[in-house]
Amino acid sequence: MTVSRPQPLLSVADLHTWIATDSGPVRAVDGVTLEVAAGEAVGLVGESGSGKSMLAKTVMGLLPDRAGTSGSVLLDGVDVLTASEKVRQSMLGPKVAMVFQDAGRALNPVVRIGRQITEGMVRHLGISGSEARERAVALLTEVGVPDPRRRLSNYPFQLSGGMRQRIMIAIALACEPDLLIADEPTTALDVTVQRQILDLLDRVRTTRGMGLVLISHDLGLVAGRTDRVAVMYAGRMVEEGPTDAVFDSPQHRYTEALLASTPSLDAPRARRMRVIEGALPDPRRPPEGCRFAPRCGAADAACGVPGADVLRDGVLGHRHACVHPVPLSGVGVPAGALAPADETRS
Ligand SMILES: Nc1ncnc2c1ncn2[C@@H]1O[C@H](COP(=O)(O)OP(=O)(O)OP(=O)(O)O)[C@@H](O)[C@H]1O
Ligand SMILES: [Mg+2]
Secondary structure, eight states: OOOOOOOOSEEEEEEEEEEOOTTSOEEEEEEEEEEEOTTOEEEEEOSTTSSHHHHHHHHHTOOOTTEEEEEEEEETTEETTTSOHHHHHHHBTTTEEEEOSSHHHHSOTTSOHHHHHHHHIIIIIOOOHHHHHHHHHHHHHHTTOSSHHHHTTOOGGGSOHHHHHHHHHHHHHHTOOSEEEEESTTTTSOHHHHHHHHHHHHHHHHHHOOEEEEEOSOHHHHHHHOSEEEEEETTEEEEEEEHHHHHHSOOSHHHHHHHHTSOBTTSOTTOOOOOOOSOOOOTTSOOSSOTTGGGOTTOOGGGGSTTTTOOBOOGGGOEEOOSSOOOTTOOOOOGGGBOOGGGGOO
16 A cells, blocks of 8 residues: 655655775665655664665765765755755755764864854855844753853863754754754763753754654664654665554564664663674675575575565555564564663663
């Protein structure tokens, strides 16, 4: 069954992103298709190295020099992979903005915080410097920066990691982007501030119809804050669908394993979680067929056939790329039972 969805704000189709290295290209994103509608929150999860950040950076047009791409990334109908530098620059801020995983390093060390927040507003929103400063103060207050007026004259090195991360979020929201990509946006923050910022993102999303891609290792956080979730493994999308459906009845064996390695609310806190044995394949030489097969208890010869890992359509847009999907009786975790962020911390 196909579900009719509004015209997507972001439409990524068969995207490949690779990085040339001395030992061959690293296939960081290897044939990913993903859509995000205006006002929709989509979670992007998967183990470290699965290609989440490279996918985000491709959408932003911020790849290293040695990177190459194929496929298409339509942002409001404009393909960012082929757009001129001028068009791309004009989109960064008002069309799409990103909170980077390494917030500390994304700030310019020699420019005062105030200017880093206001310069985009002046350029893209056509407002005066003083108006932009007032808006910057309001934004910093919203992201929980105390004494915001004084902070405007600080340099990044004068601030703690948590403060820098909040500043990055303020910068990303400054030009009122249509789409925000938040790559582990709250990892350096304590639980209260984390909740405050995620609430703010929710508010902006619903009041302004902003699309949100929330990248996180924290499945509990994604469960409570997104409409749909996409699971990546070794550069491939292995499962995607409504968040509740994916978490309540995962179809791909990798998603099942990922959920089993996440603590749930009703489990004793000290309980040892099931770890996923083995490691991601070498991204320069991924195995044929399903890339998870070498680590999967359910795998057989059929999983190694080229094309075994194409996404198959399921009900309500729940797609998976598993030859031997988890039986529907399911071993999933009700999305509501996943521990919130604070419970998953060690
Ligand atoms: N600059 C680079 N040069 C070479 N390889 C890179 C570079 N950046 C990322 N990679 C590789 O691309 C693949 C995807 O990396 P990416 O950073 O997108 O993973 P991720 O899912 O964001 O992981 P994490 O959860 O740790 O942030 C990995 O194999 C990684 O080693
Ligand atoms: Mg990353």
